[in-house]
Amino acid sequence: MNPHGRVLASLAGLLAGCGGGASPPPQEIHPVSFVERQEDGGERSFVAEGGRRVEVDLNSLLEIRVDENRLAERIDSGSPASPTVPTGLQDRVDALGAALDATEEAEALEASAFRSWAADPRSARSAIAAYARVTTAILDPFEEAVEARMPGASSGAREAELDRILGSGLAGGPRGGIQWGVVRDALAGELSLLGAVMDTLREVPRPGIQIRAYYLGSRTSEGLPLPLAGYNDEPVGERSVVEKVVLAVSEEERQLYDAYGRLAVQVGAKSSAGAALREVLEAEFDQRRAALQELAEAAEGLVRSAAGDLEALRGLLDGRVNDLLNEMVEALKASEAGRRTESLVMGFLDPGAGIIDFSLLQGFSDLSQTLPGQSPAGALSTLLHLLDRVGRIPSASTLRGDVWEAHLDSLRALAASVRDLEGPVRNELTRLIGTELGGLPSPVLEEAVQRFLRAAAPVRGWLDDLAGRRGTLLLSDLPEPRGQRTIPLASQADTELDLQRLPPTRTAAEDVLVRFTLLSGDEVVDGGWTDRLRLKAFGWSARTVASLAFIRRSGRSTYVPTPVLSWVARYRPWPGSGGKEIPLSFGLSTATLDFSEEKEVELGLAATVGILDDWALLGYGWNLQETTERGFFFFSIRFLTGPGGLAGS
């Protein structure tokens, strides 16, 4: 296997290391869902509860759909026990109900007493008594109910009320005896009155929902309340679309570049990139020495493992990319799945398709006559200007959505085939590496990447927090939106959040919080929940980033810290599109070098691969002023993330 094969194997390792991830758990039926309406006309639905941060495009419109019935059920289950009806009241209701039920028996007993009297008056006493006992048991709760609903009334008034309601009922009916219809009406009337009282006591406050949304920008440590139709009166901002492909060096990155330059001077040359990195970080964060030590060691391992393989990037720039691709095709052909896919792959690689034309990278070496003498920022600006003007490179044409769309179907088919091929390809590469090169660093590099990712995870979040990029915000500290209202669940509770009305300076990797609070009347039923949305730029995006690089000249062993300015582009498939995301970005970097003591200004230009959202960059390039030993490798970490962050400290 030639070096290109090693690069392929290394990238395969990187992809395997970065692109994996467990499938999301099946979505539960949830009372609130989002519909993301994307700028390209696509849409997708998702739920976000549970703290899982969901990525949304920073130019999308989010509809927040509330399932009122499901939410009302949730509120019911979370509500404190329904107001308790006073025991006495409930007892009266129960007794009146029982009395009402007993009227039929009493009526029958009364008839029996009449019959008994008619048969033998002198022996009717028991029958009369039985009728009377049941009847008095009916009248007792009636009297108690009337008395209870007339607190404070005189006994005369209560007697008058009893007589008004039931006096005629106890008086003789047509055939003598009690008028049971009147008695039943009287009991039912009291029950009705008590029922109304109980309904009042039992009245469950109307369930409602409050929704608050906040933008957590990287330029502020506070949450900005966002307007939500119906829920608050926050002013609606002007609509702005974030340009995702930026072909210019931002002022912010220029400032960061200068800050990295000052740090680089402080650090000085080191024997290893890890040592240099550790010194920089430890100076800033002495309390995190152990974590930084681990990160530095992991970085050192990554650098050591990647350095040899990245040497092969020279091959890309030497115009031998077709050899590399052909080698990959040959590997694919070696499998059954590969034979099925061959035509697709060949079509994809057709230079006429204009999707990826690596040979265009060769053109950049021609700039060596024009770039020397410029600062790295100036040189990168020149490059980007050229890219924009001539429409070349992973560039203008490939960054256009319509071009990508035209090939989407074939790419999807290719992606599916590649997935099928993963095993055969891996086996083939392993065989080649094992038999022809006696085992090579691909597995080692893959392991190094994994170790670096593990070490970077906690440190990265911590650095981000310290840099103020995503400062820790307590939910309780978020300001109350103006005119915040509760929307009853009996009405339409849907709303929408237009991300295009966020500040035009919004960028990827910022967050939007959507807080849901459930209420029963004015009472908060539970703490609700907060959905976290991470702004991302889907589709093609490109930007310039500054970072602190540790550069090692080919053939030398020392690492020199140098600020680097990079332009990196990546493609993120829209969520739900079926596309497979490659968690890498590709681009160019410029840096000031000092290879020669004779030359005052030396400019380096390097092909660059970014990982972890460009938090770490790897690159290989040339000193444009040198003619011999001009190659260099660099590894950088972009740990200063904003003008308000560590760069200013």
Next chain:
Amino acid sequence: MLHILDTADARSRTILEKSLGHPSRIVLLVKGDVEGVGSFVTRASDMATQPWRDVIWLKHPDLVADSAGSEYFESPSTDDFEAPLLGFRDQVVTRLPMDATGFRIGRAFLDAEAAE
């Protein structure tokens, strides 16, 4: 049934004695030559449509002073209103006031009957 005994003759005494001596009758005795007694008797009569209920208004002073019912009154004077309600065993179950409503009178009859 309502009995207004305004004479102290044998017929009146017989009615009174039969009623009081009946094992299955509830008897409300009424006396008193005062304003309102007639209204009371009317209300009581309305509550005595059951054949085992008797309302006996002793209008004649001799019946009040000397008859089978005289022993149930606390005062022998006809000037004073009294309305003792007698149970099956001719025991005084309650004494109703003159302003007792129809409901209260009917309820009193039932209580007396239930206390068999």
